[in-house]
Amino acid sequence: QSALTQPASVSGSPGQSITIPCTGTSSDIGVYYFVSWYQQHPGRAPKLIIYDVSNRPSGVSNRFSGSKSGNTASLTISGLQAEDEADYYCNSYTKTSTLVFGGGTKLTVL
Amino acid sequence: EVKLVESGGGLVEPGGSLRLSCAASGFTFSTYTMNWVRQAPGKGLEWVSSIGTSSASVYYADSVKGRFTISRDNAENSLYLQMNSLRAEDTAVYYCAKARVDGYKTGFDSWGQGILVTVSS
Numbered sequence: 001q002s003a004l005t006q007p008a009s010v011s012g013s014p015g016q017s018i019t020i021p022c023t024g025t026s027s028d029i030g031v032y033y034f035v036s037w038y039q040q041h042p043g044r045a046p047k048l049i050i051y052d053v054s055n056r057p058s059g060v061s062n063r064f065s066g067s068k069s070g071n072t073a074s075l076t077i078s079g080l081q082a083e084d085e086a087d088y089y090c091n092s093y094t095k096t097s098t099l100v101f102g103g104g105t106k107l108t109v110l
Numbered sequence: 111e112v113k114l115v116e117s118g119g120g121l122v123e124p125g126g127s128l129r130l131s132c133a134a135s136g137f138t139f140s141t142y143t144m145n146w147v148r149q150a151p152g153k154g155l156e157w158v159s160s161i162g163t164s165s166a167s168v169y170y171a172d173s174v175k176g177r178f179t180i181s182r183d184n185a186e187n188s189l190y191l192q193m194n195s196l197r198a199e200d201t202a203v204y205y206c207a208k209a210r211v212d213g214y215k216t217g218f219d220s221w222g223q224g225i226l227v228t229v230s231s
Contacts, residue, residue, distance in 0.1 A: 036216070045221035052217070091157070098171060099157040101156060
């Protein structure tokens with residue numbers, strides 16, 4: 001199972017919105033709504049910020065939103081803040097009953 | 111408060127074995143699927159394995175199938191990962207993670223601090 005495809009890096013200025021795409025295949029993102037997103041600050045454990053494509057766990061800011069179209073899922077962060085600077089990973093369930101992560105995207109807040 | 115604490119990591123030679131443990135507290139351990147995720151130094155996350163509440167359902171990444179065994183002890187609120195035939199590419203920080211629900215498809219909402227496993231001669 002190959003990793004999902006994410007851009008290595010994205011950047012944005014405070015207050016702006018950014019979108020991180022996550023491209024899979026018809027064996028994962030394309031057929032399931034089991035897409036999650038994680039935020040990881042340096043030296044810290046990952047934190048779940050989106051599950052089942054577009055749902056936010058309790059306590060996660062509504063500035064984070066998720067969507068899916070075809071084989072691509074997307075994470076959008078609106079009203080960028082300095083604290084959003086981190087690595088972001090997408091994850092999907094697959095037809096082979098495994099889970100696959102994306103390679104990760106480093107978000108820089110300019 | 112959910113708390114997950116990994117232990118058992120360290121340095122091991124190629125071909126060797128290691129058993130990781132994860133002590134859980136702050137939630138009803140027996141009612142949630144539990145998982146292991148690893149991260150090689152400077153690299154991304156990689157799902158390793160998941161185990162259902164009764165241990166009847168276990169799942170593995172292809173990269174560890176046949177070498178790693180996941181298990182749990184609901185009476186002791188503990189999760190384990192027995193790692194055999196270790197390779198250099200297994201070097202990583204290993205995280206214990208709690209699933210949101212009884213199932214591993216919909217996200218992991220609590221994570222331990224991670225434990226480093228280094229495979230080297």
